[in-house]
Amino acid sequence: MPIRNLMRDIVVNTLEEVLKREKNESITGAGREEIIAYVLNRVQPKYVTSERGLLYGILDARYKIQQRVDILFLIHEAIHIISTRRDINIPEKKGKTAEESSFFFPHIVGQVLEESTLAVIPDVGISLLYEGSLAAMIDSDWENPYRTSDSTRGYYHFWPHHSEKSMGKGPAVLFGLSFHHPKCAAVQHDVSLEVFLKSEPVKTQFISLVLMSGGAGGRGK
Structure with a gap:
């Protein structure tokens, strides 16, 4: 075979x-x-x-x-x-080429739900931040910020790009997750991502469930 x-x-x-x-x-x-x-x-x-x-x-x-x-x-x-692609025949605009690195991060998956009912909240805007700014993604197919929907049951997904110049060669890098919705209190959630060599298998890191409420102070669980 x-x-x-x-x-x-x-x-x-x-x-x-x-x-x-x-x-x-x-x-x-x-x-x-x-x-x-x-x-x-x-x-x-x-x-x-x-x-x-x-x-x-x-x-x-x-x-x-x-x-x-x-x-x-x-x-x-x-x-x-x-x-949602408007026209697949329109050539994609080429952005700035990402800096090459010998390292990579795991792609990360998490879920955000309403605190009292554990229901999906559509259209939560989620940003992955590095040192207060939007983190660069591994390529243009990965959205940052990301917006949740019913179809993905409140899950979100990022794959950040590793920059040796700004992040060094340490074993882990600290990022921030920011959750915003017009009817909910904003949530801030720190996440540490382990750094791997590019020769290693691709990995996935699951983020703790995040709960949002209409009151003051949403939180990560």
């Missing part, structure tokens, strides 16, 4: 489930492949070389809730990007 990336099968099947459940018929062909590529570029590959390895790998990966949530989040994020 040739070497294959099991994660592709899982991503393809999960995407089909999402599109079928939401009755989304607008994304076909190239759009689906773009979503699959978007997700696979952001999850760690899982290679198998035998039929037995394939079976055990499917059972193992399928029921890892953390991995499942991460894939679902990325699929919804990719669908949102493609669906």
Whole structure:
């Protein structure tokens, strides 16, 4: 059996489930492949070389809730990007090239909910800050600030870029998360991200649940 990336099968099947459940018929062909590529570029590959390895790998990966949530989040994020793109034929404007670094951060996933009901709050503006300013992302596909929606169940996602020039080569870097909504008290939440060599596998760091309320002083849990 040739070497294959099991994660592709899982991503393809999960995407089909999402599109079928939401009755989304607008994304076909190239759009689906773009979503699959978007997700696979952001999850760690899982290679198998035998039929037995394939079976055990499917059972193992399928029921890892953390991995499942991460894939679902990325699929919804990719669908949102493609669906809101005004014209895919307009060439993308090239921004300033990010400084090369020998290190990287994990991509981070968190969730923000309403404090008393634990319900999703749509349109929460979330900013990842470094030294008081918006942190640079690893590429232009990652939004900062990010806005939550019902479709992603209040989850948010960032992948910050590591800059050796401004951040040095220490084992961790402190960032700030800022949560804003017109009907809720603002929340500030510090997060320390471990630094990894680029030769290491891509990692995900889950952030503690953040609760927002209409009163004074939302908080991270």
